Amino acid sequence: MDGESGTNTDDPAIPGLFERNPVSLTPAEVAAASRPPLTMIGNRLRETNANAPLSAAQSLVLSQLTTTDSMPITELAAADGRAISTMTEIVGRLTSAGLVVKRGGVEDRRQVRVAITAEGRRALEDNQRLRNQTLTERIAALSDQERAALAAALPALWKVAEIDPVAWPRVHPRSERRRRRTTR
Numbered sequence: 001m002d003g004e005s006g007t008n009t010d011d012p013a014i015p016g017l018f019e020r021n022p023v024s025l026t027p028a029e030v031a032a033a034s035r036p037p038l039t040m041i042g043n044r045l046r047e048t049n050a051n052a053p054l055s056a057a058q059s060l061v062l063s064q065l066t067t068t069d070s071m072p073i074t075e076l077a078a079a080d081g082r083a084i085s086t087m088t089e090i091v092g093r094l095t096s097a098g099l100v101v102k103r104g105g106v107e108d109r110r111q112v113r114v115a116i117t118a119e120g121r122r123a124l125e126d127n128q129r130l131r132n133q134t135l136t137e138r139i140a141a142l143s144d145q146e147r148a149a150l151a152a153a154l155p156a157l158w159k160v161a162e163i164d165p166v167a168w169p170r171v172h173p174r175s176e177r178r179r180r181r182t183t184r
Helices: 014-019 027-050 056-065 073-080 084-096 118-140 144-160
Strands: 100-104 112-116
Touching: 014 027, 027 118, 056 073, 056 084, 056 100, 056 112, 056 118, 073 084, 073 112, 084 100, 084 112, 112 118
Parallel strands: none
Antiparallel strands: 100 112
């Protein structure tokens, strides 16, 4: 940290980046300038989610289940980068709430498959509506030019998030290198 200004000397001057042609920015400069607002957007959505009936993890599980009749717990865990035991807990809470049902596998009876219920679909839609409303209010406050710039950035945001918009809401399994940290 710079003792006088209280800024991190490793980050470029963010306001100065806004004055430059976006094409001239390096990946590191774009990362430094996009990290704070992306973090704050995530925080706002988590705050919104705190008032919603579903956690972000539960919402992702239900989203995954809207694409098929059922999925194995192992596949749900891999898509979210969670341990199978953690996914089993999430699925257990969703089952208790009547939002999913568990079934045995057809070919392998040891396999546990999960399916979304009609109530689960309604809860997911309500949760998504609440989160979209939060973003809609903020985006509506932008100028037409700012909204157009944000819309133009959408394909890049999906790519940075490593989400395929054609396959969404299916999320492909995260690689081992990106697994969530575990406590040791």
